[in-house]
Amino acid sequence: MRVKSLLVMLLGMLFMLAATTGCAQDGKENGQENSPAKLKIGSLTTEENLPVLVAQENGYFDAEDVQVEFVPLLSPVELQNTFQSGALDGMITDMMIALMLKSSGEELRITSIALGSAPQEGRFAIVAAPKSDIKSVQDLKGKSIGISNNSIIEYVTDGILEQAGMSPSDVNKTTVAKIPVRIEMLLNNQIDAIVVPDPHISYAVANGARVVADDTSGENLSQSVIIMTQTALNSKNDAISRFYNAYARAVEEINNNPEQYKELLVTSINVPKQIADSYKVQHYPLPQLPVEEDVNNVITWLKNKGLLKADINYQDVIWGQT
Numbered sequence: 001m002r003v004k005s006l007l008v009m010l011l012g013m014l015f016m017l018a019a020t021t022g023c024a025q026d027g028k029e030n031g032q033e034n035s036p037a038k039l040k041i042g043s044l045t046t047e048e049n050l051p052v053l054v055a056q057e058n059g060y061f062d063a064e065d066v067q068v069e070f071v072p073l074l075s076p077v078e079l080q081n082t083f084q085s086g087a088l089d090g091m092i093t094d095m096m097i098a099l100m101l102k103s104s105g106e107e108l109r110i111t112s113i114a115l116g117s118a119p120q121e122g123r124f125a126i127v128a129a130p131k132s133d134i135k136s137v138q139d140l141k142g143k144s145i146g147i148s149n150n151s152i153i154e155y156v157t158d159g160i161l162e163q164a165g166m167s168p169s170d171v172n173k174t175t176v177a178k179i180p181v182r183i184e185m186l187l188n189n190q191i192d193a194i195v196v197p198d199p200h201i202s203y204a205v206a207n208g209a210r211v212v213a214d215d216t217s218g219e220n221l222s223q224s225v226i227i228m229t230q231t232a233l234n235s236k237n238d239a240i241s242r243f244y245n246a247y248a249r250a251v252e253e254i255n256n257n258p259e260q261y262k263e264l265l266v267t268s269i270n271v272p273k274q275i276a277d278s279y280k281v282q283h284y285p286l287p288q289l290p291v292e293e294d295v296n297n298v299i300t301w302l303k304n305k306g307l308l309k310a311d312i313n314y315q316d317v318i319w320g321q322t
Helices: 002-029 047-057 076-084 095-103 152-163 179-187 200-206 230-235 237-256 258-268 292-304
Strands: 037-043 066-072 090-094 108-115 124-128 144-147 172-175 193-197 210-214 224-229
Touching: 037 047, 037 076, 037 237, 047 066, 047 090, 047 108, 047 237, 047 258, 066 237, 076 090, 076 095, 090 095, 095 108, 095 152, 095 224, 095 292, 108 230, 108 237, 124 152, 124 200, 144 152, 144 179, 152 193, 152 292, 179 193, 179 200, 193 200, 200 210, 224 230, 230 237, 237 258
Parallel strands: 037 066, 037 090, 144 172, 144 193
Antiparallel strands: 090 224, 108 224, 124 193, 124 210
């Protein structure tokens, strides 16, 4: 009897072991065993991408057990459409777009600044044509300025003019949506001035244009942000926190060793060869939320332009606010 009982017990243990092994194997085949959380983040090919690229290259996301698929897109329209389709968990964009999407009913939150915690980050400038006699903001009165309207470019343009004691109505805003076309018109002296961000500022200056004024002093005008869908925040909150742990590590690495990541920046945002050697990697902010004043300034501008479909406020759009 004892032998029989022992045999039954042994067979039972073997059955349980086989069942456990089978379940574990099924988990591996289905990719469920220890699989890292996944986030899909979209962006244009801009300077803001560098911390994500460094975190990928240096294995910081792997160390945090989060898998990040970074999706570069070619135009703001394509990026917004992809985000609105639900194909992305988040995207890097400017404050203007984030707020307009929120007011149109998109369930999203700003989870961090990408660039622009201080005016020195993420430079925009008014640049005069090579043969222009424009040397100061006041010289722009009555002159044509190439911009993309209802955008961060126009917001920065208005802000720079107002800080210099000018009114936006003092200049002739000319819509030239595509930056390469804007720069070509400027360098061919077909327009008096344009407003662009870096590296386009540096390229235009290298080809004879002149910076009239930029947004690196005074009121903080230009901010890019990282936004996440509410769905991602609800279902992947821990993954997003781990994403930012890796992101912060990458920011510190870049700020401590900027020259080490210059080649990655130059190749990833297509810095023209003419200025690649002299182009500098800028300072990046650690993950942080934009302050209420900066957000409210953009909301007010958008309201005055009639660009908000519904009223929104700081608490509506910022992650973690109630």
